[in-house]
Amino acid sequence: MDVDVLIIGGGIAGLWTVDQLRRHGYRAFLVENRSLGHGQTITSQGIIHGGLKYSLRGVLTASANEIREMPLIWRECLSGQRDPDLSNATIRSHCCYLWQTDSIASQAGMWGASLQLRVKPEMIPVSHRPDLLKQSPGTVYRLDEQVVSPGSVLRCLRERNREALLLCNKENGIEFSCSQSGTVNSVTIRCRGDELYLTPRCVVMTAGIGNQQLNERAGRKQPMQRRPLQMVLVRGGLEMFQGHCVDGAKTRMTITSEVISEGETVWQLGGQIAELGVSMETEELIQHAAQELKSILPGLNVQDLKFATYRVDRAEKKNSLGLRPDAPQVLLRKNVLTCWPTKLAFAPRAAGMIEEMIADRLNLAPSVIPGGDGYQLESWPTPDVAQSPWETATNWYQVSGDQVVPVRATPEKHAA
Numbered sequence: 429m430d431v432d433v434l435i436i437g438g439g440i441a442g443l444w445t446v447d448q449l450r451r452h453g454y455r456a457f458l459v460e461n462r463s464l465g466h467g468q469t470i471t472s473q474g475i476i477h478g479g480l481k482y483s484l485r486g487v488l489t490a491s492a493n494e495i496r497e498m499p500l501i502w503r504e505c506l507s508g509q510r511d512p513d514l515s516n517a518t519i520r521s522h523c524c525y526l527w528q529t530d531s532i533a534s535q536a537g538m539w540g541a542s543l544q545l546r547v548k549p550e551m552i553p554v555s556h557r558p559d560l561l562k563q564s565p566g567t568v569y570r571l572d573e574q575v576v577s578p579g580s581v582l583r584c585l586r587e588r589n590r591e592a593l594l595l596c597n598k599e600n601g602i603e604f605s606c607s608q609s610g611t612v613n614s615v616t617i618r619c620r621g622d623e624l625y626l627t628p629r630c631v632v633m634t635a636g637i638g639n640q641q642l643n644e645r646a647g648r649k650q651p652m653q654r655r656p657l658q659m660v661l662v663r664g665g666l667e668m669f670q671g672h673c674v675d676g677a678k679t680r681m682t683i684t685s686e687v688i689s690e691g692e693t694v695w696q697l698g699g700q701i702a703e704l705g706v707s708m709e710t711e712e713l714i715q716h717a718a719q720e721l722k723s724i725l726p727g728l729n730v731q732d733l734k735f736a737t738y739r740v741d742r743a744e745k746k747n748s749l750g751l752r753p754d755a756p757q758v759l760l761r762k763n764v765l766t767c768w769p770t771k772l773a774f775a776p777r778a779a780g781m782i783e784e785m786i787a788d789r790l791n792l793a794p795s796v797i798p799g800g801d802g803y804q805l806e807s808w809p810t811p812d813v814a815q816s817p818w819e820t821a822t823n824w825y826q827v828s829g830d831q832v833v834p835v836r837a838t839p840e841k842h843a844a
């Protein structure tokens with residue numbers, strides 16, 4: 429089957445790209461070998477950053493400059509005013525809080541660069557603070573950065589593009605046939621005993637951590653870097669709360685939360701704690717997380733909380749110093765593009781860069797009329813959306829004094 433663009437990997441980058449290319453008349457398909465968003469997108473904290481996090485040193489860094497247009501684009505998509513229409517996605521909050529544990533007065537210059545950002549922090553009076561920050565000694569700011577539920581965004585994009593999403597086997601589900609010069613001529617996709625032979629004009633790799641191996645399979649070297657994290661999950665009588673506790677130029681902890689299926693709220697703890705957590709055992713990190721929570725949120729009772737952790741790697745284009753790139757990375761070799769968006773928030777920008785390269789550098793014009801039918805593969809299996817980290821976490825712990833003890837599983841209720 430002839431295809432304009434074959435996208436490999438269905439995280440936020442691949443899904444946003446397939447949606448955009450299809451809207452613009454390209455006959456584009458996406459192939460996924462596990463579940464949509466598996467890896468980074470489903471485990472992310474869902475903050476649509478506007479750049480403040482990257483300007484804490486008081487200067488508008490390259491990262492902050494690159495990302496500052498993103499919140500407006502997302503806001504319009506989330507309200508259904510712009511495509512992709514994400515109005516069915518869950519917005520966890522329209523804002524985040526920013527606070528410090530000590531007085532912020534000495535850090536007066538800290539927000540200097542924020543003046544040049546589209547989304548600026550706004551100081552809030554004590555009477556308007558959320559309960560959790562009432563006892564905080566420093567100044568508290570409100571930042572109008574939206575926080576989305578990544579799973580719900582993935583579900584929206586899946587619904588919009590269902591007929592273009594193809595599942596393949598986890599192992600060896602994709603085979604490339606390339607010319608000597610490295611052009612991909614055809615791709616064979618295998619799923620549950622069936623085979624599909626595709627002849628794409630262009631291939632886009634948006635497989636996150638899988639990009640390196642996919643490039644190797646297509647006969648090329650594409651070095652990348654992984655920046656590991658050990659994130660912490662917390663539940664037990666918590667309220668919804670999204671915010672960054674900043675310590676100088678560092679984000680000491682980023683807390684995001686979501687109401688989970690049984691009506692309970694779960695918190696995801698990221699930032700510095702998740703970076704430091706990489707070298708810790710689970711129990712050690714949980715003990716540390718409980719102490720950090722007591723220290724940064726003095727009003728929080730950590731006694732009855734349950735904790736779990738999960739490990740995940742951020743996947744990016746290789747940077748000589750191992751630092752996070754400032755912007756989405758899209759590389760072109762022959763008819764293959766490889767993309768790492770660097771941030772969930774950057775998905776619209778990454779999709780735009782990919783489309784520009786396809787149109788301008790590869791000179792590929794769309795071959796189907798937008799909305800027309802170019803998708804007759806209804807019987808091919810479609811990938812599901814990946815499970816959220818709290819759905820897959822099996823080992824939960826409680827902190828009792830200096831002990832971290834496993835939480836005994838609640839006995840299953842059997843029908844009479």
Ligand SMILES: Cc1cc2nc3c(=O)[nH]c(=O)nc-3n(C[C@H](O)[C@H](O)[C@H](O)COP(=O)(O)OP(=O)(O)OC[C@H]3O[C@@H](n4cnc5c(N)ncnc54)[C@H](O)[C@@H]3O)c2cc1C
Pocket residue numbers: 436437438439440441442459460461462463464465466467468469470471472473474475476477602634635636637638639642657659698740741742767768769770771772773774
């Ligand atoms: C813990 C954490 C928190 C984060 N929080 C934020 C945040 O708050 N805000 C923000 O803007 N960014 C955040 N990020 C960054 C953001 O999540 C990532 O930059 C973004 O999700 C990467 O998307 P992606 O589509 O490139 O990759 P992924 O989401 O990793 O998706 C890759 C997809 O490719 C598939 N795949 C892999 N190999 C193959 C193969 N061989 N064949 C077919 N398919 C394959 C995978 O199964 C997966 O579905 C966070 C990241 C992490 C890890």
